[in-house]
Amino acid sequence: MEHMVGIIHGKFSAIQRQLKQSTCEAVMTLRSRLLDARRKRRNFSKQATQVLNEYFYSHLSNPYPSEETKEELARKGGITVSQVSNWFGNKRIRYKKNSGKLQEEATMYSEKTSVATKVRGSGGQTSCQSTPSPGSCGPFPLTSGGDMVLTLRTLAFLQPPPGGAFLQPPGGVCLQPPAHSSWQRATTPQAASSPAEDSGSFNSDVSN
């Protein structure tokens, strides 16, 4: 009798210990996961930022990638979909806030996307570099070349840096469905209302 009781006791305590341990572990992992996410922030790889930026700037008029696109971007950048979402969330906000500064980046990346991806001999990934043409890289399996037009326009608009003052991004692209309309809306209050912005702007290219 006592034997049985003893055995059962032992078993119980064993189970107890196990339970304790596992719950403890679970809690710890949960906690660390929650905190670490923020604590151990690591910058994305060049590849990732490159891919993200290219998409962002070639879709400046509507930088809202669909789920599929997000997955694609995540794959190319070697990050997760939620990271892509985060990135785009941050990017939109910060682009709006800073548009002035970031526009340089915009030009850079639009240049890259249309000219050629400057191959950096660090990655060594077989994703989409070393393919000099914009389409060949097949950035995204989107509808089709519709977006390429955008890129080209972007490029065109950045060609001549005349007064030194960048105009607004190619918001005038009306190819996109006015889903969000102009997501930037009142981005640069002053810039938008800048009275003398017509000074020799280069928007006369349409004539040719």
Add this chain to the structure above:
DNA sequence: TACTATGATTCAAT
């Protein structure tokens, strides 16, 4: 060491 850039989280609005 202060500052800036940047990824992640939270919360309200839609």
Add this chain to the structure above:
DNA sequence: ATTGAATCATAGTA
């Protein structure tokens, strides 16, 4: 559910 905005926390830099 998704997005914008604010905020946090870390990485990188001057």
